[in-house]
Amino acid sequence: MWSQRVLRRPSRLAANVISHARVPRPRLSSSTSSRPRGGKPTILVLGTFAAGSLGTLAYQKATTPNTERGTPPAPAAPKTTNTEVPDLDNLASSNKVDLPPAISAEDVTQELNAGAFSFHVADKNGVDKYDGAQVASNSPCEDAYVHGRFSNPLQAGGAADWMAWGVFDGHCGWQTSNLLTRQLLPYVQRTLHDLTPDSGVVSDEAIQGAIAAAFRELDDALVKGAKDVIESDLSYPEKIRRLQPAYAGSCALLTLYDPSTSSLHVASTGDCRAVLGRKTADGKWEAVALTKDQTGANEDEIARIREQFPDEPEIVKGGRIWGLEPSRTFGDGGWKWDKELRSRLRREFNACKFPNEARYKDYKTGPYVTASPVVSTIKVPRDGSSTFLILATDGLWDTMGNQQAVDLVGRWSDLQSAPGKPPAPVLSLVSGEPVKFGRTGCWHGDHRATFQDSNAAVHLIRNGLGGAHDEMVRGAMSFQSNLSRDIRDDMTVQVVFFQGTDKS
Template sequence: MRRAASRALRTTCQCTVRGLSRTTGRPRRIVFPQHSSVALGARSSSSSSRPNHALSEPLRSSMYIRRLSVAFVSGLVGYGAWYTYKGNNALEQATGRAYTTTATQLAPDAGPTRTVLVVGADELHTGTFVGEGPISKNADGSGRNVLEMLTPEQATEKMRQNEVSFMVNRGQGVLRYDIVQVASNNPIEDDHAEKIVEVAPPSSSEDKSNSDWMFWGVFDGHAGWTTSAKLRETLINYVAREINTTYKAASTMNTMPSPEAIDAAMKAGFTRLDDEIVHESVDNVLKSKSKRVAAELLGPALSGSCALLSYYDSSSKTLRVACTGDSRAVLGRRGANGKWTATALSEDQTGSNPNEAARMRKAHPGEARVIHNGRVLGGLEPTRAFGDASYKWSRAVSEQLRASFFGRSSSPYLKTPPYVTAEPVVTTTKVQPEKGDFMVMATDGLWEMLTNEEVVGLVGKWIETQTEQSNSQLSSAWSKMFGSSKGLPVETAKDGGAGGQKTPIRLQQWGISPDEPERFVVKDNNVATHLVRNALGGKNEDQVSALLTLVSPFSRRYRDDLTVQVIFFGNGQKTGEVLVNEEASSPPKSAFKAKL
C-alpha cells in the first residue's frame, strides 16, 4: 500500500524533531534467441531460505493493497492450434541455435496468434496459441501450466505499477529520490521506508538554522514478509532515537558526538529492535499463553529480513550506511574525465563472503558446519539478519515454543547460538552534492542481475537522456554538470567489480553474455524503474515480457523480489516541501502527496 507521508518522529531530547515518512519484499541456463521464442531452464525455486510487542494493528505486507494485478482469464486451452519452441539441450541453446516449430497448415479462419509461456516442472519455454478464447493455467494432467505472454506495453505497466518519485525542495543537499518495487513472491517479501527528520540545532551552536536527517531503508525479507514489514514500521524510529540520545548526551558537555558514537548509535538501534523481535516476543508469548498472541508476535521472529539503512546528515554532508545482510548500496560520483565511478558503500554479508565466514568460524570454534556450502549451518545464506530466531534461540526455547504454540525445528547442528546477528556494519562517506553524487540502494534481486558499474553507468546514461529531453529545473541543473557519451559512462572496475560481492548469476542462467553490446535502453522517467527494466532484459522486450509474465511460485526460479531506491544529491531550491514527481510516479498521484 502506498501511504502518504505521515507521523512525525518526536523525542524529548535536545533536537526538535518533525518527520516525514514514506513506506512503500538458481539457476540453470535460460536462452533468449533473436526471434520471438524464449527458452528457459530452471532449477529449484527455493530462495536463499534465509529461512514484539503487540502492534497497534497487525503487520501487513507493503503491497497489501497494491498487489500486482495482471489478470489471467480462467479456463483451459481447449481449442486452436498449439505450438511450442524447443531447443535440443541447454548447451546447444547457449550456442545460439535457432528454434523451430512443427509446420502445420492453418485454416484461414483459425483466429489470431498469441504468444504464451509453457511452464513445466523443470523448464520454461514460449509458444504460440492460435484462436480466440481464454488462455490460463492448464490442468489437464500434462504437468504444464500455460500463461498468455504480457505484451511489452503490459510489461511496462506492471513494472511501473509501484513506482514513485519525490522532489525534495528543502535545500539540504538532496534533490530527489525514486523508488520502485516489483514482486516475485506472493506476497512480496521486500519492503522499504523513508523518513526526513527536521532537527533544531543545539543551543550551543552558532548556526541557528535547522538541518535535516534523511533516512532511506530497503528490507529484503525471507521465509515470509512479516519481519521486513516490522522493519518498515519501526527501524528508522529506533535508529533516529538512538542518534538523538547520542547528540543529547554530547550537548550536555557542549561537544558534538564522535563519529564512533554515531556509528554505535546506529548499531544499537538495530540490535535493540532485533532483541525485541526475537527475545522480548518470547517472554510476552509465554506470559500470555495465547496462540493468537503467539501468531502475532512470533511471525517477525520466525521469518527473517536483511536491512540496509542510509542516514544522511545535511549539516555535515555525511552519509552513513548500515548493512545487515546482502542488500547493497553503491555511490555514483562523476570524475574529471566525465565518467562515473562506482563505490560500494556496503559489503554483502553471506556465508560466501570470506570475511563473514572467518568471523563466524572464530565465534564458533570447532564447529565444522557453522558455514557449509556458503550458508549458516548449511541453511541460511545471510550471516546477519533480523529475525531468523531458529538460529538465535536456544534449542530449549525453540522446543518449548513448538510444543506450546508453533515454530520450526532447530537445526541438528545447533550447538552455540546465536549464529546470526542483526548488528550492522556501518560505513561513512562525505557526499559532494555540488558534484551531483547519487546513491543506489537495492535488495539483492537487482545485484544478481547487474554489476555495481552497470548500475552506476545506467543511472549516468539516464541522467544524460533526461538532460537532453527535459526542460525541468532538475535537468537544467544536471545539464550544467554532465554532457552526453556513447555507451555507459562509467569507469571499469580494476578488480572486475566483484570485491567479495555477489556477481550477476542470472546472466548465466539466461544465457546472456555480460559483454553483449547495446543491450541496455533508456525509456523510463523513474530511474529506479529504468534500472529494473535493464536488469530484466533492457532492449530485449521478449525477455522482459517473459520474466514479468511469470507468476509466483514459478517466477522465483528466474527472478527475486526487486526493491530499488535512487537518491540524487544536489543543492536545489528551498521551499521546505517534499512533493511527488508525478511524471515518474504511478497513479493515483494523490496518495503520495506529502509535505513537512
C-alpha cells in the same frame, strides 16, 4: 535470486514454510509513532507491493504511539443473502482451452511503474530528487522499503531535517521486513537522540555506534523477547502474531543523510547493497561500494563466525550458515534461540523448522547469525559535482554488478540533463539473441542497455530483467509466483540524486 535464501529440500516442512509466507499482508495504516524531539512531524513513506496488484504507499505522520499499527481492520458485517445466482453457461469454450493473451510491452511498463515513486526535495539541503520502484516475485512480496525526512536527532528545533532511505529484503515470509519499515527508524532515532555531544559535537564513531545499538536492540526485542511472549498471559492468537516477525527473517539496509555535515551514514545487515556513483574529471562514472554482502561467502564473515565458534567447524559450508545465506539478519530465531526454547516454539507454536536438525547434526546453540550491522560514514561532496546513491535488495544485484548499475544510472542522468527537449525513448531491441534465464543468461550486458524510462529505479529494474531484449523482459514478467522465484527475485530499488546532479 536463483538460489534460495534458506537451503532446503522438498518436504512437508518446506511446504509449511511456503504456505506460511502466503498469509495475506495487512495494509499499512496511517498510524503514528512517538517523536524524540519537538517540532515538525516526521514524514515517512512505507512501501509494500503484492504480485499482480498495485503497490501501496502509506504516509506516516508521527504524533502519538499506536500499538495497533499494522493490525488488519475488523471484518465487515456479512452481506445479506444474494438472490442472483451466478450463471455458469458461458464460462469459456467447450472444445478448446481459452487463455489470456501474452503480456505486452505496454503491460510490462505498467507493471514496472505500478510500485514506482519520485520525490523532488523542495528545500534541497543537499538532495535534489530521489526515485524508487519495486517489482514483486513472491506473493506477498517479501521486500519492503522506507523513505522520507525526520527531525535532526542530534539538535533541537531549527536544525535541518535529516533524510532516510532504507530497503529490507525478507525471507521465509514478509513479517520481519514489514515490521522494519515501521520500527527500525524510531529505534535509531531514539539512540541517536540519547547521544551526549563532546564539546558540542557528536562524532561519526558515536553515531555509528548508536545506529548499531538500535539494530541489536530491536532484534533482541523480537528474538530474545520470544520467551517472554510464550510465558505471558496473552491469548494464543496474540502470541502467534508477536512471534511471527521472529520466525521469518530480513536483511536491512538503512542510509541516513545529515545535510548540515553532508554525512551519509550507511548501516547494513545482510546482503542488500548501497553504491555511490560519482562523475570523475574525465567525465566517466565511478562506482564506490558502500557495503559488502554479508553472507557465508564473505571471507570476513567466515572468519568472524569461526572465531566466535572455534569448536564448530561445520557451521559455514557452501556459502551458507547452517543453510542460511546471509550471515547477518533480523529475526531468523531458528538460528538464534537455544535448543530448549527452539524445541518448545516448534512443538507448541509452529515455529520455523529451519535449520533442519536431521540435516545439520552438529548444530548446537548459537546464536549463529546477528542483526548487528556494519556501519560506515561517507561525506557527500557539495562542490557541484554529480553524485548519486543506489540502494537495492539483492534481486537487482543478482542481475548486474556495482559498476554496471552506476553506468546505467550515470548514462540515464546524462540523457536527462541534456539541453533542449528530453530525449526520445531508446528502444534498440536486441534481435537474434535467445531468451535465457539464470545468473549467466539474465546477467546485464551493455548491448542490452535501454534508456526508455523516466524513473531511474524503474530504469535499473528493466535493464536487470533484460533491458532492450523485449522478449526476455516480457518472458521474465510473465512468470508469476511461485514459478517466478526461479527466474527473478523481489526487486526494490531507490536512487538518490544529491545536489549538483540536477534531474528534471
